[in-house]
Amino acid sequence: MAGIFQRLFKVGQAEAHSLIDKFEDPIKLMEQGIRDLKKDLQSTLTSLAEVKAIQIRLSKEAEDNKKRAADYERKAMLLLEKAKKGEIEMAEAERLATEALNLRDQAADKAKSLTEQAIAQQKMVEKLQANVDKLKSQLSQHENELITLKARAKTAAATKKINKRLSTIDSSGTLSMIEKMKQKIEEDEALAQAYGEIAAVDVSVDKEIDEAINKGAPSISADERLMELKKKMGLT
């Protein structure tokens, strides 16, 4: 029992697929596929742009902190030099120089951390870039295929139309009708010929009979027939 239902389901499924197949336009489906891919690519590009922008910002901040660290070191040295020249007190210079060195270390640490983050972000950029390149290449390939497919579909549609027309002409019986007509005409011709032959046979039989009857009878000329008529009328 279950087998019957399963078979019925399969039949229904096959019919449904067949119906859907009728509505499916391969070109339109492919165009939709390309549109979807473009949408995917666009959002991937936007993500890549965001990640890249963060990477650029991190690199710039890392660079700024490196410069800041170098600047603090330069300032610390300047303070010590000034103290050496006696322009400021050594203790004060050392205190400020120590502060400057602390700030230098902070900036250097920040630069190091930012550089590490920038490197990690760069790896992410490369990964996303690879995806973007792959999607772009797929998309270009599909667009080229679509152009070819469109041309092929047009040719197929035209061929289908011609073949259908040809097959319709044959099956509608135009050719067989012509054949039938030809046959009918030939039959009519044959019939006409047969009637002709029969008629010819009848004529010759009558002719033979008349000839046999008239055999030996004197042949009257036209003048003689005129004289005979006048005589009958009493005109002579």
Place this chain on the structure above:
Amino acid sequence: MFEKFFKKKKGIDPLKDLTLAKLKVGYLVDYDMRTWEVTGYNRYDWGGGDYSEEWELKSGSDTRYLEKEEDDEIEWCLTKKVSIEAIDPALPEIIIKHEDPPKEIIYNGERYYMESTGAGYFLKDGKGLGEEFIRWDYLDETGKKVISIEQWGEEDFEAAVGEMVEEYQFTNILPRE
């Protein structure tokens, strides 16, 4: 009325719309092994329906200006600002005195020749009535290197140096929302 509500937002075609001429603020573009962010867009009105466009590009602490000029064909020029004194310290005085800079300039040991001059309006962000200015453009013997000198008002000068570039040199344009 309904069209306004149901109008579909037209997305960009990532294969066709990401071109140099369609750069927008926020976009990223690769040039000379570096990624540049578009940080500004301006227009120059040269009169008679003649416009040129300019995008400000930033990479790290560097800023460049990419200008698109359309004559018989599209020309791209990439410059960076320099002080007018870096070209010639005497230039401002010469311009004020003669109302024109010299026909030839020597910069970094290379000779540049005045190519064109024009007065126009600078439209910040591509909008507004614009600010009037005069510009003199110079090209070197190869026709590749560029210097431009601008006068804003009576005694305010700006200068830029750079080169003519080709669109293919700019790659990987990335949009941002």
